[in-house]
Amino acid sequence: MACEATNIIETGRTAFAVKWVASFMQIMGYAATGFGLTPWNLYLFLVGVLGWLMVGVLWNDRALVLVHLVAFGSMLVGMASQ
Structure with a gap:
């Protein structure tokens, strides 16, 4: 039971870190779009x-x-068509 609780806590910590990094990356993507930094955006x-x-x-x-799976697929198709 204690091991299961530890796994839940670790999953929560991982999700917390990933969601903040991912959010920051998307904000930077918006900024790069605003400044016309293609394809970095x-x-x-x-x-x-x-x-x-x-x-x-x-x-x-x-x-x-x-x-996000649909967004990822759409982005890949769009990038491949360029």
């Missing part, structure tokens, strides 16, 4: 989207996983 957004996808998996949150 896309790379920053990709890191942010993948981070939030990982948080959705850690939290077992299907809505977060779905939104």
